[in-house]
Amino acid sequence: MKTTILSCTxxxxxxxxxxxxxxxxxxxxxxxxxxxxxxxxxxKLEKLNVAGKPFYExxxxxxxxxxxxxxxxxxxxxxTETESEVSKADDEAFKKNAKIxxxxxxxxxxxxxxxxxxxxxxxxxxxxxxxxxxDIVNDKAVETKVEVNAANGKIIEVSxxxxxxxxxxxxxx
Numbered sequence: 001m002k003t004t005i006l007s008c009t010x011x012x013x014x015x016x017x018x019x020x021x022x023x024x025x026x027x028x029x030x031x032x033x034x035x036x037x038x039x040x041x042x043x044k045l046e047k048l049n050v051a052g053k054p055f056y057e058x059x060x061x062x063x064x065x066x067x068x069x070x071x072x073x074x075x076x077x078x079x080t081e082t083e084s085e086v087s088k089a090d091d092e093a094f095k096k097n098a099k100i101x102x103x104x105x106x107x108x109x110x111x112x113x114x115x116x117x118x119x120x121x122x123x124x125x126x127x128x129x130x131x132x133x134x135d136i137v138n139d140k141a142v143e144t145k146v147e148v149n150a151a152n153g154k155i156i157e158v159s160x161x162x163x164x165x166x167x168x169x170x171x172x173x
Contacts, residue, residue: 026056026072026073026074026075027072027074027077028077029072029076029077029078030058030070030072030079031058033070033072033077033078033079034058034060034070034079037070037082038070039062040060041060041061042166043059043067043166043167044057044059044164044165044167045057045058045164045165045166046161046162046163047074047162047163047164048071048159048161048162049159049162050159053074054073054074054075055073055074055080055159056072057069066084066085067084067085068082068083068084069082069083069084070082081125083123083124083125084124085122085123086123086124089101089122091122093128093130094124094130094150097128097129097150097151098130098151099150099151099153100148100151100152100153102120104153105120105150106132106134108153109132109136109146109148109155110136112146112155112158113144113146114138115138115139115144116136116137117134117135118135118136118137118143119134119135120132120134121133121135122150123147129151130151131148131150132147133145133146133147134148142160142161143161144158144159145157145159145160145161
């Protein structure tokens, strides 16, 4: 059964009905913007802090099984980033731009944010660039996402997780 992100979001209890949102609320705007780009099954929603600003990260799986992440400004409801995920680093779309290994990316992330690696995802940016997204939990149980450019090893983005709803079946390492 094909399910849109909106109906899955409602099932997960983020809202009991579309009318429970005041028109124009940021999450409502996020969902509407995502639906204009992709439809699919809701996988996960996270509230993140990126450079002191609140964001929602929505993850959906489209009808062909591709997972997509949408970063949405939690104050304005505007999509700021769209990425697709691949299941492994040797996926052609990922490896064609990757110059550093997963181990090198993990070492870079852990040097900047010590802790235990919980997950590594392989992402393709909208412009085709490849990046590793490394989820690290520190000794205070705070999860930090460190995105490392797979071509040059530079840290692109760092965010901390405030909360998460849903989980990918193959998420944990």
